[in-house]
Each structure stands twice: as structure tokens, then as C-alpha cells.
Amino acid sequence: MLKALLASIITLSFAAVAENTSINGTVQSRCIISTDTEGTYGNPNAYTLTTSPTDGGVLAVTRFDVTLADAYYAQVTAPSEFSTAPALPDVVTWTGDTEVQAVSDATGMADYETNKVEFDYTDKYDLTATGSVWFKTSSAAVMGGSKAFPGGNYTALVVAECVAQ
Amino acid sequence: MKRILLILMMVGIAHAHEMIPTYPKWSSSHVENISKTTMEMFNKRQDVEWYEIGIFDKDWKPIPFVTSYKIIKVEYLGHVNVEVFINDQDKKRAVYICSKSKIRKQDLVRTAISSRICSKFTD
Amino acid sequence: MDSVLPDPSGTSINNVFYTYTPLKETSADFTVDIGNWNANKSGYVWKETDVWDGAPGGIAIIKNVPLPYVHRSTFGEGFLESTGNGTVTDATVIYTYKVDPCYNPQFDPACPGFVPPKVEEVDLDTLYDATDDIQVSEVDSEEVYDDEEKSDKDSEKEEEEEKEKSKERLEKAMSAVDNSALFAESFAQSLMLQQMNNAVNVNTYLNKTIPGGVYQETVQLDGGKLPDNRNGQRMNWSTQRLHEEMIRMQYEGK
Numbered sequence: 312m313l314k315a316l317l318a319s320i321i322t323l324s325f326a327a328v329a330e331n332t333s334i335n336g337t338v339q340s341r342c343i344i345s346t347d348t349e350g351t352y353g354n355p356n357a358y359t360l361t362t363s364p365t366d367g368g369v370l371a372v373t374r375f376d377v378t379l380a381d382a383y384y385a386q387v388t389a390p391s392e393f394s395t396a397p398a399l400p401d402v403v404t405w406t407g408d409t410e411v412q413a414v415s416d417a418t419g420m421a422d423y424e425t426n427k428v429e430f431d432y433t434d435k436y437d438l439t440a441t442g443s444v445w446f447k448t449s450s451a452a453v454m455g456g457s458k459a460f461p462g463g464n465y466t467a468l469v470v471a472e473c474v475a476q
Numbered sequence: 477m478k479r480i481l482l483i484l485m486m487v488g489i490a491h492a493h494e495m496i497p498t499y500p501k502w503s504s505s506h507v508e509n510i511s512k513t514t515m516e517m518f519n520k521r522q523d524v525e526w527y528e529i530g531i532f533d534k535d536w537k538p539i540p541f542v543t544s545y546k547i548i549k550v551e552y553l554g555h556v557n558v559e560v561f562i563n564d565q566d567k568k569r570a571v572y573i574c575s576k577s578k579i580r581k582q583d584l585v586r587t588a589i590s591s592r593i594c595s596k597f598t599d
Numbered sequence: 600m601d602s603v604l605p606d607p608s609g610t611s612i613n614n615v616f617y618t619y620t621p622l623k624e625t626s627a628d629f630t631v632d633i634g635n636w637n638a639n640k641s642g643y644v645w646k647e648t649d650v651w652d653g654a655p656g657g658i659a660i661i662k663n664v665p666l667p668y669v670h671r672s673t674f675g676e677g678f679l680e681s682t683g684n685g686t687v688t689d690a691t692v693i694y695t696y697k698v699d700p701c702y703n704p705q706f707d708p709a710c711p712g713f714v715p716p717k718v719e720e721v722d723l724d725t726l727y728d729a730t731d732d733i734q735v736s737e738v739d740s741e742e743v744y745d746d747e748e749k750s751d752k753d754s755e756k757e758e759e760e761e762k763e764k765s766k767e768r769l770e771k772a773m774s775a776v777d778n779s780a781l782f783a784e785s786f787a788q789s790l791m792l793q794q795m796n797n798a799v800n801v802n803t804y805l806n807k808t809i810p811g812g813v814y815q816e817t818v819q820l821d822g823g824k825l826p827d828n829r830n831g832q833r834m835n836w837s838t839q840r841l842h843e844e845m846i847r848m849q850y851e852g853k
Contacts, residue, residue, distance in 0.1 A: 339496055339497055339498065340497075340498045340499075341494055341495075341496050341498060342494075342498070342593055343492045343493070343494045344492065344493050344494075344591040344592075344593060345492040345493075345520070346492075346521065346523075346588075346589045346591070349588055349589060371589055373589055373591075376492075379498070382498060383498075394579075394588075411658050412658070412659065413618070413658060413659035413660060413661045414658060414659075414660055414661075415660065415661055415662050415663075416662075417631075417649035417650060417651050417654065417660050418649065418650045421650070421651055421652070421653060421654030421658075422653060422654065424654075424655055424658065425625070425653075425654075425655065443661070445661070466588065468579070468588055468589070468590045469588075469589045469590065470589075470590045470591075470592065471589055471590070471591045471592070472574075472591070472592040472593070472594065473591075473592070473593045473594065474572065474574075474593075474594040474596070475498045475499065475572070475594060475595050475596035476596065
């Protein structure tokens, strides 16, 4: 009797205790903005800074991922001023444009570029299909009077917005 | 020219910013005449740690609101829940709630992308 | 696809990533089909159709097609076909896969379904026994037969030769020992000499004289001309006169 009791106590002390740990998550419509490529200004001549690849620059590329169709519109604004720059001798003239670089759904996103709305430096796209779309932004700054850009660090911001409809 | 490649694992680097829900709703708070909503943010941008919250009307004019900090720190790969409080009078005008990345000047070494995601109030 | 997918038989493909850029006019109709046939061409493992009607050219497509871990043996030829007015450029197709080494369970004892190899039992009776071979035994007997025919004298001669050989070997061994002892002694002597030389070298270093040379005086005082002091002339002349007067005083007659 004593042996049986002892055996059961030993067995109980080694019994496994199980615990459930849950992992929670939600699935809902969302828009994710990713920086695919940060742009770089090339300096083809003393009075021009440009992101054109032929002039040594790099286009800024932004990616929008959308999980619900017709729920968002995308707005990408090219720079119209420097965020950081040394003291400039004259007024700078800005040009900039955004275009669709790549899509993940040819059928649903084929008309994004043709249907876009442009105002000032902003391009607005209606995201009618789910998936990913890449936008490339070009930017150029020309110093007034063909004066040279002073030496220093120049940075500008591309603003990418995803607004719920 | 077609190129066919085989790789064991694809690793992609993306810098992303995300905010949900897309269509938030106002709910009553513990204070009279004040409504609140909760937004969740996820930061996958290694170059950005600070985000600014803003509420706007249909004409994109700012509307006053209260939150713990208007500029919130969200660590890389971090989730943050933000509670936003608004006066019931202003609640009717509020259409968009946005989070915008704030890049610090000393962190800006090349042309960068500032991201803003806006959700829309439906009620 | 054998030239594309890797060899291991446990390869399963779980994803296909492709990208290309269509070049076309915006108004042109253009469709691209891309995918893989199955092994017997009765159907597709995966297929995607991209319709570019009304879309401007130059916009790339980047697409991911997930697959439910399809074994490589299922894959047939791949294809990328287009219909309509346009061309496809910069096409890239990437397959991601995993390899299951336990596809063949015998690869590792830890693999499920591994069957331990059985040890084959051998019937010893069926094994070849050289001692039972008649031809082997005949060869042995011939050799024994040759030994018996040798004479006693020959065997004595052989013994003597053997003794002499062993003596020679012993002498050689002894000389090798002597040589090594001599070598060790000469090596020790050369070491000692080297150390003595080093000591000499150290003394030479300690007694090294440093030539000082001659240090010429570099400062020179140019004396120049010392002219008489005209102001002192009057004083000198008066002193000289006095002196002369004093000397004349001893000679002037009284």
C-alpha cells in the first residue's frame, strides 16, 4: 500500500503541466508605405542638381501596398525646396514628377498612370486594385542666373501619402 | 533576354510605415463631452523613429485634439497604440487622422522619403 | 527544367517570383502568359496571365506566385509567351525552394522511415579455402622437396655466410653510433665557440669608442683698430713733461 502510494506521488510530481499561449492578430484593410530607394542628386554641371540617372543621380522610389481595393488614394509630392542646404546665392527653380515604375497586377493597375491627377508637384493616384505599386519620383533644382551651387550637403524630401477614401 | 535564377531564400529590405484601422470610430471616453479613438502604428523604417499625429477636416485644415504626445516615438519594428481624444464639437468636423514621419535634421544625409498615412472617420 | 532546378531529389518549390517590362503603345492590346507546364504537359504547375490592354509601355510588373511545396519532379518546361503588339524585356524568373534530405529515408538514421541496414549472414562453407586448393598444396610440396635435396656442406656454407653478414651489420651499426657521438661532440664544440664569439662581440660593443673630433671655437671677437684717445693726449703729454722734468732735475747743474 505504502509502495503504491509512493509510486503515485512520484508519478504525479513528474506529470507535465500544459499551458496554452495564444497568438493574436487582425486582418483588416491597410496601406503600407515603404521606401524602396532613397534618391540621390547628381551634379552634372555647377548650377544643376538632378536625380536623373543619366546625370549621376538616383530616382526616389516609393512602394504602396494596399490590401483593400478602392479604399485609398496615393499622393506623392516631389520636392520644392531643400530640407538642408548651405546658403544659396540665388533663387532655385524646381521641377519634379512622379510616375508608376512597377505594379504587381497588370490588369488592375494598368490605368494608374493614365488616370492620375497632377497639381503643383503632387501626383494623385486612385488605388483601385489590391497589391503593390511602385512610384518613381524625379526632381531637379536649377540655380538662378546659372550660378554655381555652393559646396555642401543638399537634401530634399519626397512626401508619400496614403489617404483613406 | 530571359534569366532564370534559383535561390534558397529571398531576403528583401523594405522601410515601411503602417497605421490601422483604416476607418476608425469614435467612442465615449471617461470624460464628459470628450470622445476617443485608438490607432495602432507599426514602424518598419530604420531611418525614422518619430511620427506626428494630426487630425484634419475635409479641407485638410487641422483640428485641435489631445493625445499623450503629438510626436510619438516608434522604435524600429515597434508597435505603438495611440489614444486620441477630441471634443465632441470638433468630432463632427474631423474627417482624417494622419501619422507623418518626422526625420531629424542630423539624420538626414541624403534625399529621403517622408511618409504620411491617413485613416478616415466614417461616423 | 532539369538544367534549372537543383539535383537533390527532395527539392520542393514553394514560390515563384517574376518580373519583366512590356514595351508597347498605350493603345495597343498586349497579353503575356508565363508559367510552367507539368512534367507530362497535361496541365500547368502554375500560370499567370497579365493583360496590358490600354496600359502604357515601360511599366514593369513584379509579382509573387506562392506554391504549395511542389516537388521538382512535377515541374515541366517553363514558358513566357506574348500575344498582341509589344515586346517583353528584362524578364527574370526566380524559384525559391527547400530541400528535404529525408526524402530518401536512408540518408540519416534520424529520418522517419529509416530502415537499419541488415547484416548479411555468410555461409562459411561456401568461402574459398586456400588450404584445400590442390594446386596450392602442390606448389608448397615442390618447395619442401627442393629444400630436402640440399647437401649438408651447402647448409654449413650458408650458415657461415650468414654469420659474416650479421657481423658486418653489427660493425656498421657500431660505426653509426661512433659517428653520431663524434657529430654530437663537434656540434657541442661549435656551439661553445659561437658563444665565446658572442662574448667577444659584446665586449667589443661595450668598449666601442666614439670619435669626438675637434670643436672649433665659433665665436670670434673682431678686435678691429683701437685709435688713440685724443682727449687723453693732453693728460699724457703733461705727465710725460713732468717725468722729463724730474729726470732733467737730476742732471741740471747747480
